[in-house]
Amino acid sequence: MRPAVALVLLALGALVLQGTLAALVPPALLPDLALLLTVTVAVAAPATWALLLAAGLGFGADVLSGTLMGQLALLRLLAFATTRFVHAQFHLERAIPLASFCFALALLDALGLAALSRLFLGASPLGLEAVPTALARAALVAALAPGAHRLVSGVLASLYEGDGRRREVRFDTRRPVI
């Protein structure tokens, strides 16, 4: 239970922090924390939790953004699926594969956003002038990815350990004496 609560808090924290940072730093230096969290949780947490978190993060970002409702949610779900698939082929726990993957995924995410906007709204929020910004953001996400992975897996590991210990103790106390 505690890991699930921690994931929800991490997701809320990521959205709030991203919204706050948006007021302070230029778009090129604004890391996509929601995408970063989706990837790191997809690598470190059980699949169902990671899937629900990806959907929650996406819908949350949709509410706080000018996107169509469901647009970022769909992209986060696709990011989750891509991460799980790639993680099964390459071990994304290692820093370099994870950073490379995040760089590519951040660029694909921007392309996906443009494509969905074009499809549903008839206009894309990204023009050619957005390419340097998209590249800079992808590089930033890639640079932050190993640290974010260590943080998320560390938090989850410590909470699992705590939960496991508590369950063990409860189980032991209920065991018949004879």
Add this chain to the structure above:
Amino acid sequence: MREFLGRLGLPLLFGALVLLTLFAMVADRRVLAGLGRDRSVGSALIELVVPVQKALLFPVDATRDLWARYVALVGLRAENERLRARLAELEEQNLQYAEAIVASGHLQRIAEMRENFGVPLRPAQVVGHDVSPWFRSVLVDRGGSHEVRSGMPVVTDRGLVGLVTASAPHAARVMLLLDRQSAVDGMIQRSRARGIVRGTGTGQLEFTFMVRGDDVRPGDDVITSGVGGVHPKGLRIGRIVEVRADSASLLHTATVQPAVDFGRLEQVFVMLHRGPTMELLYGGEGDLPEATARAGDGAP
């Protein structure tokens, strides 16, 4: 069966969520590209996030304020003294001129704007920016409980900022003019040439107009035309900086420098009035606050 469901549980959940996102997008698209989420479940999240963001931005704003008020002014003391002396001199020479300087303050302009348009203005503080850098919207700390509704124009003393696109009880989201989804019917103040002002996603706007002689020039002011029934007529949008002539096309475009400095947007004013188009879109007067309905009668 249980094992089968257990094995397919995750793919089924994934499929269901993907269908949900597609359904949400289609539904949202039908409500005119993202407008009108007043009663959506998302308002709860906005309500939750806005106070936290406000609290997070408080130390930043306080530091900025401290710097602007004290630290940055240390070196300006001498100049300040000189300016004070100069001001006193001007006051002696021309009392009316000094009066004009005071009248040019932004509060005065806001008061004039309120008088000119006959619409109540609700001050609001910008407390958050769009979490996606590809879209240009901000969160403000006034919402439905302050009579702020979707479809209401948002202004500063400099001019038009954008439109409220979603509101929660104590917060609202404002789509800025800069957003690529934003389009405003505008006209050149000098020549009355009409066109559409669109956001480009960058710091500038694009004015698309029909060619009828040399009626759009750099330096011209662009204002809202009032056509389209969304914004009142006469709100300042920006100034033409460049006209791109394409002889092969009937439609020309010009680059517009917005009147509002969107990089330093802190306080804005929501015009508590929705145009007829927004009224039709949001289903009549039932959704309107009393003050707005009253003001709407005299609005241009």
